[in-house]
Amino acid sequence: xxxxxxxxxxxxxxxxxxxxAYFARQKGMKVAGSDHSLKPEQKxxxxxxDISAYQEPLPERLENFDAIxxxxxxxxxxxxxxxxxxxxxxxxGKTSSFSSQKAIFHRMDFLNFCMRGCEHxxxxxxxxxxxxxxxxxxxxxxGCKLEPHIIIGxxxxxxxYKSKQTIGSYFGKGNLGVYETDESDGSFLKxxxxxxxxxxxxxxxxxxxxxxxxxxxxxxxxxxxxxxxLLVLHSNLFELSEFFKIFSKKISAExxxxxFSTEEKSHKIKPYCRGEFTVDKHGEISMKVFYRxxxxxxELRLKMPGRHFCENALGVLTLFLAARDNxxxxxxxxxxxxDDMIDxxxxxxxxxxxxxxxxRFNGAPIYDDYGHHPVEMEAVLxxxxxxxxxxxxxLVIFQPHRYSRTxxxxxxxxxxxxxxxxxxxxxxxxxxxxxxxxINSELILKEIHSISPxxxxxxxxxxxxxxxxxxxxxxxxxIGMGAGSxxxxxxxxxxxxxxxxxxx
Numbered sequence: 099x100x101x102x103x104x105x106x107x108x109x110x111x112x113x114x115x116x117x118x119a120y121f122a123r124q125k126g127m128k129v130a131g132s133d134h135s136l137k138p139e140q141k142x143x144x145x146x147x148d149i150s151a152y153q154e155p156l157p158e159r160l161e162n163f164d165a166i167x168x169x170x171x172x173x174x175x176x177x178x179x180x181x182x183x184x185x186x187x188x189x190x191g192k193t194s195s196f197s198s199q200k201a202i203f204h205r206m207d208f209l210n211f212c213m214r215g216c217e218h219x220x221x222x223x224x225x226x227x228x229x230x231x232x233x234x235x236x237x238x239x240x241g242c243k244l245e246p247h248i249i250i251g252x253x254x255x256x257x258x259y260k261s262k263q264t265i266g267s268y269f270g271k272g273n274l275g276v277y278e279t280d281e282s283d284g285s286f287l288k289x290x291x292x293x294x295x296x297x298x299x300x301x302x303x304x305x306x307x308x309x310x311x312x313x314x315x316x317x318x319x320x321x322x323x324x325x326x327x328l329l330v331l332h333s334n335l336f337e338l339s340e341f342f343k344i345f346s347k348k349i350s351a352e353x354x355x356x357x358f359s360t361e362e363k364s365h366k367i368k369p370y371c372r373g374e375f376t377v378d379k380h381g382e383i384s385m386k387v388f389y390r391x392x393x394x395x396x397e398l399r400l401k402m403p404g405r406h407f408c409e410n411a412l413g414v415l416t417l418f419l420a421a422r423d424n425x426x427x428x429x430x431x432x433x434x435x436x437d438d439m440i441d442x443x444x445x446x447x448x449x450x451x452x453x454x455x456x457x458r459f460n461g462a463p464i465y466d467d468y469g470h471h472p473v474e475m476e477a478v479l480x481x482x483x484x485x486x487x488x489x490x491x492x493l494v495i496f497q498p499h500r501y502s503r504t505x506x507x508x509x510x511x512x513x514x515x516x517x518x519x520x521x522x523x524x525x526x527x528x529x530x531x532x533x534x535x536x537i538n539s540e541l542i543l544k545e546i547h548s549i550s551p552x553x554x555x556x557x558x559x560x561x562x563x564x565x566x567x568x569x570x571x572x573x574x575x576x577i578g579m580g581a582g583s584x585x586x587x588x589x590x591x592x593x594x595x596x597x598x599x600x601x602x
Contacts (some may be wrong), residue, residue: 099242101202102164102165102211103127103128103164103314104127104128104130104162104163104164104165105119105122105127105128105129105130105163105164105165105166105167105208106127106159106160106162106163106166106167106178106404107119107129107130107131107132107167107168107394108133108155108166108167108168108169108172108178108179108182108383109131109132109133109168109169109171109172109205110130110131110136110144110149110151111133111135111136111137111140111151112130112133112169112171112205112372113203113251113252113266114205114251114280115131115133115167115169116144116265116266117249117250117251117265117266117334118167118205118209118212118267119131119144119149119266119267120147120149120259120265120267121247121249121267121268121269122478123147123148123149124259124267124268124269125212125269126464128163129148129149129150130149130150130151130152130159130163131144131149131150131152131167131177131220131364132151132152132153132154132155132156132159132253133152133153134154134155135530136151136152136153136155137215137586139278139544139548139586141153143263144331145450146228146259146262146263146284147259147260147263147265154574155176155177155178156177156178157177157178157180157181159178160178160182160200162179162186163200164183164201165200165201165202165203165208166178166185166200166201166202166203167203167204167205167208168182168202168204168205168444169204169205170204170205170282170283170285176402178538179270182200182202183202184539185199185200185202186289202406204285204288204291205285206280206286206288207288208284209249209277210288210289210290212247213247213249213275213277213291215273216246216247216274216275217273217429218273218274218275218292218293218414218421218426219275219276219277219289219290219292219293220235220246220274220276220277220293220295220417220421221277221279221286221289221291221293221294221295221405222235222276222277222279222295222297223279223281223286223289223295223296223317223320224277224281224292224295224296224297224298224299224332225281225298225299225300225303225471225473226297226298226300226406226471226473226474226477227297227298227406227410227450227474228250228251228278228279228297228492229250229251229278229449229468230252230407230410230448230452231295231297231410231411231413231414232248232250232276232277232278232443233250233252233254233256233442233446233448233449234410234411234414234446235276235417235418236248236250236254236257236268236276237254237256237442237443237446237447238415238418238439238442238443239274239276239418240256241434241439241442241445241459242431242433242434242439242442243431243453244272244274244427245270245271245272245274246268246270246272246274246275246276247268247269247270247272247274247275247276248266248267248268248270248275248276248277249266249267249275249276249277249278249473250266250267250277250278250466251266251278251280252266252449252450252451252452253265253266253449253450254266254447254448254449254450255447255448255450255453255454256447257583264450265361270402273402275291277291277356277403279320281303281313281316281317281320282302282303282306283303284306284307284316286316286320287316287319287320287323289320289323289325290325291325291326292325292326292327292328292374293327293328293330293417293421293426294320294321294326294328294329295329295330295331295413295414295416295417295591296317296320296321296329296330296331296332296335297332297333297410297413298332298334298335298473299314299317299338299341300471300473301313301506302471302503304506305502305506309551310340311340311499314338314340314341314345315340315341316342316385316440317335317341318340318344318345318348319530321345321353322348322353323522326353327352327353327354328353328356328420328421328424329353329354329355329356329464330356330357330358330370330413330416330417330420330424331355331356331357331358332357332358332409332413333357333358333359333361333369334361335361336449336526338518354420354424355367356370356416356417356420357369357370357416357457358370358371358373358410358412358413358415358416359371359372359374360372360373360374360385360405360409360412368391369388369471370389370390370416370419370420371388371389371390371415371416371419372387372388372391373385373386373388373398373408373409373412374386374388375405375408375485376397377484381484381485382399382403382484383403383404383405383408383481383484384397384398384399384408385397385399385408385409385411387400387412387413387415387440389419389436392553394436394437394440395437396437396441396444397413397438397440397586398412398415398440398443398444399444400443400444400446401444401445401446401447401448402446402448402452402453402481403481403482403484403485404453404455404477404478404480404481404484405477405480405481406477406481407453407481411443411446414443415436415440415443418439419436426427429554434441441580446476450466451466451467451468451585452467452468453465453467453478453481453482454467455464456588456589456592457567457592457599458599459567459568459576460570460571460572460574460601461572461575462490462570462571462572462574462575462576463575463576464567464570464576464578464588464592465482465575465576465577465578466577466578466585466588466589467577467578467579468579468580468581468585469579469580469582470498470499470503470579470580470582471503471507472507472510472511472513472514475496475511475514475515475579476513476514476517478577478579479492479494479514479515479517479518479577480517482575482577483517485577485601486525486573487573488573489573490571490573490574490575491519491520491571491573491574491575492517492518492519492520492574492577493518493519493520493522493523493566493569493570493574493575493576493577494515494518494520494521494576494577494578494579495522495524495525495528495558495563495566495576495577495578495579495584496511496515496521496522496524496525496542496578496579496580496584497523497524497525497578497579497580497582497583497584497587498511498524498526498527498542498580499526499527499528499529499580499581500526500527500528500529500531501526501528501531501532501533501534502531502534503535504526504537504538504539504541505534505537508541508542508545509536509545511542511545512542512545512548515542515546515553515555516532516546516549516550516553518553519553519554520553520554520555521546521553521554521555521556522542522555522556522557522558522566523539523540523542523555523556523557523558524539524559524560524580524584524587525539525557525560525564526538526539527580527581527582527583527584529581529582539557540557543555543556543557560583560587562586563578563588563591564591564594564595566596567591567592568595
């Protein structure tokens with residue numbers, strides 16, 4: 099394929115598409131794209147990076163670009179996608195309105211294209227924690243002076259475009275690549291990385307997979323892709339019957355398997371890295387690390403609260419050490435000692451919308467978090483509980499994401515939200531789905547009242563966020579959670595209230 103000089107992204111505002119746009123621009127390509135859901139602030143930021151962004155689609159624009167990229171979220175009836183597919187048909191001899199042939203990519207195929215020059219690639223997978231973990235792996239590689247290419251579906255606080263806007267990509271000077279995969283549409287099965295980390299597998303995206311067994315089978319396929327050579331797995335995966343059944347049948351000498359664990363349970367494969375949690379008198383969590391059963395001097399003590407962050411950091415350390423011990427970095431010079439690697443991870447600054455403090459009121463911190471699955475939400479709320487002063491209240495503003503997910507998880511959402519003292523439920527963010535009769539935030543509200551009558555819970559209108567935030571007392575903690583517009587609503591409320599201290 100000839101070198102691509104220009105690319106047009108259909109659905110450019112999506113979490114998986116936006117970092118590809120920045121990466122292509124950093125690589126020197128002319129970049130543009132459209133997205134009917136493009137927010138004004140997104141459009142402004144993209145254009146500051148010399149990326150043309152439009153809300154309304156226009157097929158004629160595609161004529162001016164060598165390559166066209168689309169995401170799974172873009173329907174077949176989208177006018178630009180229809181024009182792109184028409185171009186694909188022209189390769190089979192059918193008529194195309196374009197004057198020249200163009201490369202047409204699904205998002206994951208274009209990511210593979212962007213990473214094609216990397217000698218070694220690291221792919222991060224799992225139903226939770228991928229963004230934070232791929233960011234941590236990137237941070238560690240950068241800290242070891244390895245200068246990787248990076249593509250992440252979020253915004254690590256250490257990656258900025260021309261030292262200004264936080265973005266999810268980095269065009270490195272080295273020969274390594276690290277990226278976040280996406281299991282929601284099955285596109286992670288296209289990954290060409292030889293080094294792979296799976297953090298967890300939980301019930302999610304069943305609208306695509308049909309059942310949990312099918313999701314487990316997909317992760318098994320991810321493990322045994324022909325390109326995979328080095329696999330790092332959480333020990334909990336072996337407790338999933340369908341995953342383990344397939345895994346145990348296909349395991350072979352061709353695949354090098356490494357396990358990380360925070361449990362004492364014995365498995366057929368001994369942990370390469372093991373962690374033991376400790377909690378000090380202030381509720382601060384740390385982890386003692388054992389590498390090949392030998393204790394390390396330094397402990398994992400991250401800046402973000404929560405066991406899940408420490409556990410994911412252990413996965414990153416295992417991936418890095420397994421790769422190092424199998425000569426992946428043999429041509430890159432000396433690496434720092436392992437204890438120094440732990441110090442690098444301990445200084446990881448975090449990711450936008452992953453337990454990110456965005457403001458304070460009366461001294462009470464206000465967090466913004468992307469959590470929109472019950473398991474994620476439970477981990478975050480438990481982490482915040484450890485930070486809660488005596489006599490303080492944990493206040494949550496939650497925006498459910500999609501009618502299908504709410505229908506499937508409303509009871510589990512309620513159980514997780516009962517970890518808070520005060521709960522406010524915004525209307526469901528549809529994310530392009532059609533409204534379903536009887537599926538609404540009130541389902542979650544009724545379930546909360548049924549599970550925990552002592553939990554204060556009520557429905558909330560979008561215009562009333564400010565009144566909720568100004569009810570915070572000095573010992574309280576507030577958090578907005580969800581994958582929809584909650585972040586924009588939360589930040590807008592903080593920005594427009596002079597009595598609130600913003601931190602973004």
